[in-house]
Amino acid sequence: MIMLDKSLLVGQGLHRDVYQHPENPGLCLKVRVDRDRVNRGDQEEQREQAYYRLLAKRGVPWEGIPKFHGNVETNLGSAAVFDLIRDADGEVSKTLEYYFGQITITEAHQAELIFELNQLKSYLLRHNIITMSLKPKNIVFQRLEDDQWRCVIIDNIGNSDWLPLMTYVPLFGRIKIRRKWQDFERRLKRMYPMNDAVLRMLKFI
Ligand SMILES: Nc1ncnc2c1ncn2[C@@H]1O[C@H](COP(=O)(O)OP(=O)(O)OP(=O)(O)O)[C@@H](O)[C@H]1O
Ligand SMILES: [Mg+2]
Structure with missing residues (x-):
């Protein structure tokens, strides 16, 4: 299991917290959070991932969207793994x-x-x-x-x-x-x- 903590946090949206992968600076982990019960829920996540799989099957180049790498378990729950987009100087874009x-x-x-x-x-x-x-x-x-x-x-x-x-x-x-x-x-x-x-x-x- 991957251990995440606040020091790895790189972004927050309404529905998800985004962490840098502790072992791979090129990846991020998106964990769903319940902020005042504003949550798109499982269904939204399933839909997103199904679409990513379809694009992968079609062989689209990952230049305008980050590549999806599947799901992993973390201490904060299940997380979706994507490329973490960084600038040439290493900062998160x-x-x-x-x-x-x-x-x-x-x-x-x-x-x-x-x-x-x-x-x-x-x-x-x-x-x-x-x-x-x-x-x-x-x-x-x-x-x-x-x-x-x-x-x-x-x-x-x-x-x-x-x-x-x-x-x-x-x-x-x-x-x-x-x-x-x-x-x-x-x-x-x-x-x-x-x-x-x-x-x-x-x-x-
Ligand atoms: N692959 C990525 N590379 C770089 N930064 C990212 C990446 N994914 C997310 N972020 C940062 O984290 C923030 C939140 O991520 P994301 O938009 O996936 O969360 P969300 O909760 O689904 O958002 P929303 O509020 O739009 O529903 C983004 O606005 C962005 O700043
Ligand atoms: Mg967002």
Whole structure:
């Protein structure tokens, strides 16, 4: 059994605590937590993992989403294991919430944000990867070597619709992906009305 403690914590969402793997700095462990009974429950986790398995079977490259490595037991309960996205300097990559949170930070990275968001969108379309709501807190902006960057979606992958047409018919998938992307743009407009750099960026993604 893997032993986790607070010193390994690298992120927290509404539903899960995210820990660095104690023996492998390239992996993270996601443990479900009951915060005021806001919990998506088992079903949501099953759905996410089934979708990851489907993508693995299709052989999609893991450049825009972290690879899933199955489940392990920990002292805090069962955990899902994923690649931990890190910058070239070893720091855990920060989410778009960080890069959009201050206009000076957005401006400093405007060109690469525009380029990489477009790359992410074409990656989703090319490989027919369906997402649920796209949110800035669920996308990390990874700094690679030599000032290369990349957007990686770390949460909310897959399809919750009961009719899985989008998952299996590429044309429907593309329609769904485009719609989710439009929702994402609208969400950014709502979330950052004071950040002109984000608003300007939206014209180019
Ligand atoms: N693979 C990863 N690489 C780097 N950071 C990550 C990774 N997975 C999660 N994180 C960090 O941990 C935070 C919480 O993780 P995650 O979004 O999976 O939890 P959640 O509870 O499902 O989120 P939500 O509140 O959106 O439901 C993220 O916002 C991000 O900062
Ligand atoms: Mg999240």
